Amino acid sequence: MLKKVLLEFKTHQGSYGLTFFILTFSVTLFLFFSSLYYHLYLFSREAARSLALTVYLAPDLRPQTQKRLLQKFRALPGVKEVRLVAKREVLRELQRIFREDPEILQNLDLSKLPDFLEIHFQDPLRDLPRVQPQLRKLEKEPGVLRIRYAQSWLGRLWHLSQLLRRLLYLSMALLLASLLFLVVVTVNLTLEKQREEIEILSLLGASPGYIGRPKMMVAFVLGSGAFLAAFALLHLFESYLQGALAGVIPFLNLRLSLLPTNYLILGTGGMGFFCALLSWLAVQRYFS
Amino acid sequence: MGDLQYNSPKFWGKGIALGRVLLRLEKVSKIYPPSIAALKNISFELERGEFIFVTGPSGAGKSTLLKLIFGLERPSSGRMFYGDLDYARLHRRHLVHLRRRMGFIFQDFRLLPEKTVFENVYLGLEVLGVSGSVARERVERILKRLGLAARQNQKVKTLSGGEMQRVAIARAVVREPELLLADEPTGNLDPERSQEILRILEELNAEGITVVLATHDESLVRERHRRVIALQEGRLFHA
Known part of the structure; x- marks a missing residue:
């Protein structure tokens, strides 16, 4: 199987490379804005805690x-x-x-x-x-x-944090929908380029599993790899963000936390499985 | 014969009882939506080891007939049997097992242009689970036989039409199929190359492979004394 996966990578290295780049870019945007909204909410919440x-x-x-x-x-x-x-x-x-x-x-x-x-x-x-x-x-x-x-501006901050919480949920939902849409389109376009190969293999009597397994493995690696790469990119950016966000509310010293480990594992695995699932569905669709 | 038997790998290894008759069609029709009848009430039997021509003008239903036999399409009505296997009871996932017993040669070759000649033919065996030295030996043998040994490391996209068709034949017959379906295999070739392809297919038939060849080229058919299934507007005109 490993040999087949490597061969699959080698055969379609151009399109898989581009797919990886698009997925990484999309996830980076998603994580960046999610993190930004989340921390904005955290700032307001922390301030409002003294209410x-x-x-x-x-x-x-x-x-x-x-x-x-x-x-x-x-x-x-x-x-x-x-x-x-x-x-x-x-x-x-x-x-x-x-x-x-x-x-x-x-x-x-x-x-x-x-x-x-x-x-x-x-x-x-x-x-x-x-x-x-x-x-x-x-x-x-x-x-x-x-x-x-106790203090009127804290009251306003409390209302603001309530609003930000709602905005956070809404923004996260929209960002997630955009990310999923981008991933679906990217994975489908990548496999659309392999449509002929899938059709030919099915005509030769290859089972959906024979065709789909290496593609699913590659999709899993690409999806989870893109998530990790996006996280690594944001991590590099973290020190800058730390400084930029720390100065927003001077008396609040809030540590910037990008993603807890369990969310990182969940995101990496989830993204990998989602891409693998899309890949499987595409193979099923093009199977003659 | 229950569906459980169709699920069994043993069944697909040996289970289809092939008598004298390899293929039987009973009043088979194929209607595409909204109501385009590609085939109407086609009935015939194909014996093992036969070489038959399916002829007719463009749109007569030749390709549809071959697609039905190969399991790419389902009949709208009528019954089809491969040996004693009823097509109607075949689930989509079992079709691959049936296809592994057949070879299909397409007019447009359906090869992978970025792969080499060897890789394309090897693929035909690999999907059957035959790989390694056994597969390599069989591929080399068939390529040599079809005069492609010198081209085996060349990418398919660099070959001529005649050579591509020979690669397609090599990929189909390297699997040693019971039934070889050829849909206009000479459609893109000049007369000389067409004769060469026909000669190869006749040799394979002489070795026991049943061949169904669809063509609109009457001259190819006239020269050979083979059974002809003539179609016209989806009807069996002459058998």
Whole structure:
């Protein structure tokens, strides 16, 4: 079989070479853009992970009511920590912020300042959408003034990451469809050039297996080889990407990970099997 | 005869009982969509060792008849038997086994132009599972017999039409087929080369190979006292 596979490579080296090049190029594009979208999503997600809810409480709330509310928010699914920030702490923070202009705070009535609860979730992206209905109910609880994200830009980032996640799925689906289309067309065109040979062999009494096995093996090697080559190309490009992406959000130091090993194995094998399957189907089609 | 038998390699090795009659067609018709009748109610028997001509003008159904016999087409109606083997019960995957018992010579040769003469003929044996020194010896013998020994390492695309036809014959007969089908084997050749091809086929027939030769060239047929199946517009005109 090995001899036949080598002979098959040798006989059609031109078309197989071109096929390998096109497949590698297609997979490289797919991996590059998938990686880019994925990391964009990761950046936004990592940033949004620090997202916390702020629940402003009514001034002069009785300690029992505060405790009750604290317990209610603590009971929400996915909550990691609920911290009560007292008005004195708020004032200290305001004094720190306006230390250059202390006159701003001169006439501030401490009793008008609200206490608030700072609620951190284990995974804000996962948990926040789940607790939205409960939050709407809690906002109407006596003693609760208002619920809002701790920092408005983080809130926007959270929405952005939600959008990016959807875009990621959509882009991945489109990219994958384009990749599959390109692979199908390339493998079929390669075997279309061998149509006459397949027809002649079948006329001589060769079984589909006799004709198809070496071609399937070659297709498997080409497909999986193209995936590995594309990965190697991106790996070479990785250090550049690392620098380029690391500077996007300065305080976030996110490591660039192209593909975990299991995905690499899955991609290499999957691509090989897909090409082999296409090759088999083409042989069946041209078999007289 | 059940389908299980057709699945058995042993069956394809020895299982077809070949009596005096090698091929039998009973009221065979072939209609191409939408309603083009290529063959209408053709019936005849072909005995082992016979050499018959299938004649008729272009479009008479000669090639269709040969394709039906070779299993490239299925009849629209009627029955066909190879020995006691019923074509109707043959699955597509079994056709290769039937084809291995036959040789087919095409008007357009159907050779692999980038391969050498030797490789093309060798391929005919390789698909049967015959390879190595046994196959090489048989290929060399047939090439020598057909006057192609000196050309064996030449690529097919560099040969003349007559030489290509001889390579096609070599590839078909190196397999020692029971039945040799030739579809206009002299169609692209000059009269001298045509006579040469006919002579080779007659020699092979004398050695026991049954030959069915389709041609529109009446002059080739007239000179030889062989059975003729004449077709006209898909009907058997004379047998």
